[in-house]
Amino acid sequence: MLYTDLEDVLVKVRTSLEHDDVAGAVAALEALRAPDQADLFSELEDEQQTALLPRLDPEDAADILEELDDEDAADIVATLPRETAARIIDEMEPDEAADLIGELEPAEQEYVLRQLEDQAEVRPLLLHAEDSAGGLMTSEFLALGRRMTVAEALAALRTWKPDAEDIYDVYVVDRHSRLAGTISMRQLLMEEPAAELADVVETDYVSVLVGTDQEEVARLMSRYDLATLPVVDPQGMLVGVITIDDVVDVLEEETTEDFQRFGGTQPLDRPYLDSGVLTVVRKRVGWLLLLFLTETLTGSVLRHFEEQMAAVVSLAFFIPLLIGTGGNAGSQTTSTIIRALAVEDLDKRGLFRPLFHELSVGLVLGLVMGVVAYTRALMWNTGPAVALTVAVAIFAIVVWANVLGSLLPIIAQRLKIDPTVVSGPAMSTLVDATGLFIYFTVAGIILAI
Amino acid sequence: MLYTDLEDVLVKVRTSLEHDDVAGAVAALEALRAPDQADLFSELEDEQQTALLPRLDPEDAADILEELDDEDAADIVATLPRETAARIIDEMEPDEAADLIGELEPAEQEYVLRQLEDQAEVRPLLLHAEDSAGGLMTSEFLALGRRMTVAEALAALRTWKPDAEDIYDVYVVDRHSRLAGTISMRQLLMEEPAAELADVVETDYVSVLVGTDQEEVARLMSRYDLATLPVVDPQGMLVGVITIDDVVDVLEEETTEDFQRFGGTQPLDRPYLDSGVLTVVRKRVGWLLLLFLTETLTGSVLRHFEEQMAAVVSLAFFIPLLIGTGGNAGSQTTSTIIRALAVEDLDKRGLFRPLFHELSVGLVLGLVMGVVAYTRALMWNTGPAVALTVAVAIFAIVVWANVLGSLLPIIAQRLKIDPTVVSGPAMSTLVDATGLFIYFTVAGIILAI
Incomplete structure (x- = not known):
């Protein structure tokens, strides 16, 4: 069953719960895949969630918590008896468990940690920033000695039972636990059983330091088509492994942030429909005010050219048209440049x-728009002089917008500022005031006012 | 070596080639990873590329062609002797080979295909649309019979030598080649050697039809954390497998397209720096003209309210400020809604x-902006009546922009139009004309003009 047919199951689960048939609800839920279970689960009332979760198989309950937003998961866990909570968290993948525990109250945190069988795996993961390689990695990996044979490695693999399903590589370390090489399970199967690991592993692997930013991690794994990426500490000790599924989530999250920033708002920390009205307002009002204040420059420019406007009133009719087109051209340019910075290393060129x-x-676009604007202005019976003014001004404004739109994001990137700070709204606002200045300067020259 | 240190190697390769030391250039290039080789390779002159490629190990040459843009790769292949081209293409993964061959001239296509050892694998892949599951999948997978034992499956795995490195699952089919189940290599290792595959495979797998859109494929694999996804034809016959690394590329590509569309331009088909000036112009000029024509509505609105403007000249000073803020609020809303449509299934709510x-x-943002605008207007000595007009108008315009910004992308999605069509520039333009109308209507009421 795929994610589009959840409505029926939701109705079934709700009906079962209303008739106190928890077993029926559990059965309906356990027939689904984890992401669908989590989606359906988050549609239930809080009391229903608290009643249902401890009745599920702990592995299923753990999968659901893994799929939920960390804050939501922590809220639910806080309502459960501590023993139940610990039993479920023990079944989670260590990296997901650490993220969830990080959201709990400090007192609760310590208690749950002490109850965990996986304590030794989870505790070190709590130390890393959530958006670093350390925050993404799992501590659940198979590290084998260099002197082990292929047959021994395969035997070790057979008895290894990780909570995660998607680990396909085996890591080989020296006697100081420093990473010495990697080998995929498929490769391992194909090697001579008696060969020593040291002789068959790939030593030219890609690895990252534990503090590496998650965006860099995503770039590396996407560039080199890696399914897993080992994480080392500054001494070269293997401390964790990042799997591609976590990186796909990071890419999606970073895309959402970039998109929202480019729309002129600070990114939301949680899904849109889970974000309260005041949270959304807080994320938007800063930019809106800043752009408003910048935009008041347009008022100053207009007051500065008040006489010219009074002399030729028809100039005013073209103001929104001119600055609107400039903003559009700027937004076209900056959106293209920002993506080229993200995927083509444009800043290195x-x-x-x-x-x-x-x-x-x-220049080409400005020429096209100039011709169109000239024709349109004539149709408004403004006379050829005003039409020429409008045409020359739109040409200059489009060229200016393209130049600004290409330079600003690259300069931002060089100053280590996220280039999406040059958002569409920021571009429009900048081009509005400067565009008016261009317009009236051109008018002053052509109309001699 | 990582992708940031390529400059030195590039200098070395160029120097070697200038001194006719092709072997030196080959050695420098072969020390790199495939994506780095491709990056460096594409910096070389056309003649250097043609000279170098046949001298590389065919597997390395194939890797480079896989990493290049399909059109660039086809251009290079067209300059090679046909035998050399076929030898290199034979080493490519079948899905990549098919994409490249699809870009060749028809006569060339047929010749190269007939030379290929992998012909039977590549030919069927040419039939599918590039942006469908069929266009993404590889035909290189291991399909085993249901009656085979685990030990036999492992033995089959050991002798299987695919061109791709990242296949971790084995597929089990019935006697009509219909997909009957999947099992990961790790799981296979852990099962009893004498067990029959039919008894150990996972039968509740996710699969897609060959015509499924690539965006849907990406959503499924990301949602269910899948490393591979089997592709079946309408009869249930297994025809291919999609690997996650191809999907990461799809996600990146779709993000770039969404970003460019949201910036108000048609997406570029190729990387930015490889796109000629006229191509970029063609992708932008349509939207720029359409928005220009829509924006001329602002001129009509202004002419309609010419008397009011003449009566209270100071009203004109606030025009860019009001419509700019409306456009910004609209762009904030639509960017958030578009991402929520993409990742949260917002349209289903x-x-x-x-x-x-x-x-x-x-309402909240409008209130804040109204208060700020009122204060700002008073500071410009416009008198309390005009200040009140500006405040009420900005309140109404922000509310209106938020309503438009939330409705339009969702309506577009329902009409099966890409919601990014409601780009930042489109929102600004729509809000400009309607915002002016709101402004002068409010002015008419409050100032009684």
Whole structure:
């Protein structure tokens, strides 16, 4: 069953719970896959969740907690008896368990940790920033000695029972636990059983330091098509492994953040529908106010050119048209440049290539828009002089918007500021005030006012 | 070596080639990983590429072609002797080989195909749309009979030598080649050697039809944390397997397209720096013109309210400020809603929840902006009546922008139009004309003009 047919099951689970038939609800839920269980589960009332979770198989309950937002999972766990909570958390993958425990109250944290069988695996994971390699990695990996044979490694694999299902590589370490090489299970199967691991492992592997940012981790794994990535501490000791499924989630999360930032708002920390009205307001109001204050510059420019406007009133009709087109051209440019920075290492190619590219594009687009604007202005019976003013101004504004839109994100990146800070709204606002200035300067020259 | 230190190697390769030391260049290149080789390779001149590629180990050459853009790879292959081209393509993964061959001239295609050892694997892949499951899948998978034992399956695995490295699952089919179950290599290792595959495979697997859209494939694999996904035809016959690394590329590509569309431009088909000026212009000019024509509505609105503007000239100073803020609020809303549609299935929750959410957010933001605008207007000595007009208008415009920004993407999605069509520029443009109308209507009431 796929995720589109959950409504029927939800009705069934709800009906069962209303008739106190918890076993029926459990059966309906356990027939689903974990992400679907979690989706359905989060649609239930809080009391229903608390009643249902301890009745599920602990492995299923653990899977559901893994799929939920960490904060939601912690809220539910806080309502459970501590022993039940610990029993369920013990079945979670260590990295997910650590994320959840990190959200609990300190007193609760210590208690749950002490109850865990996996304590030794989970505790070190609590030390790392959530958005670093250390925060993404699991401490559940198979590290074997260099002198072991392939047959012994296969035997070790057979008795290894990790909570996670998707680990396909075996790690080989020296006697100081320093990572010495990796080998995939498939490769291991194909080697001579009597061979020593040291002789068959891949020593030219990619690894990251525990403090590496998660965005860098995602880039590496995506670039080198890695299913798993070993994490080492500064001494080279193997401390964890990152699996690709976690990175897919990171990519999705980073995309959402970039998108929201580019729309001119601070990213939400939680899913949209779970974010309260005041949270959403708080994430947006800062940019809205900052852009408002910047935009008041347009008022100053207009007051500065008050006489010109009074002399030729029809100039005012074109104001939204001109600055709107400038903002659009700027937004087109900056969205393209921001993605090229993210996926093509554009910032390593220098400033001039993108600048020159956008200058050329801006000249052509400006010419097209100038011709169209000239025609449109004539149709409004403004006379050829005003039409020429509008045409020249739109040409200059489009070129200017393209130049700004290519330079600003790259400069931001160089200053180690996220380039999405040059959002669409930020571009429009910048182009509005400067565009008006261009417009009235052109008008002053052509109309001699 | 990681991807940031390529400059030195590039210099070395170039110097070697200039001194006709092809072997030196080959050695420097072969020390790198495939994605780095490809990056470096694409920095070389066309003649250097053509000289170098046949001298590389065919497997390395194949890896480079796999990493390059399909069109670039086809351009290079077209310059090679046909035998050399076929020898290299034979070492490529079948799905990548099919993508490349699809870009060749028809006559060339047939010749290369007939030369391939992997012909039987590659030919069927040419039939599927590039953005479907069929276009993403590889035909290189291990399908075993249900009656085989675990020991026999492991033996089969040992002798299987696929071109791809990242296949971790084994597929079990019935005698009509219909998919009957899947089992991971790790699971296979842990089962009794004498057990029959039919008794140990997972039968509750996720699979997709060959025509499924790649975006849906990416959603499924990301949702269910799948490393591989089997592809079946309408009769249930196993025809291919999709691996997660291809899906990570799809996610990146779709993100780039969404980002560019949201910036108000049609997506580029190729990397930014490889796209010519005229191509970029063609992708942008359509939207720019359409938005320009829509924006001319603002001129009509202004002409309609010409008397009011002439009566109270200071109203004009606030025009960019008001419509700019409306556009910003609209862009904030639509960017959040578009991502929630992409990752949270927002469209399945009905129109009212997001509408109500954004209406509430809009009321609060509108109130804040109204107070700020009132203060700012007083500081410009416009008098309390104009200040009140500006405050009420900005309140109404922000609420209106939030409502539009939440409804339009969801309606687009329901009409099967990509919601990113409601881009930041589109929102600004829509809010500009309607916002002016709101402004002057409010002015008419409050100032009685």
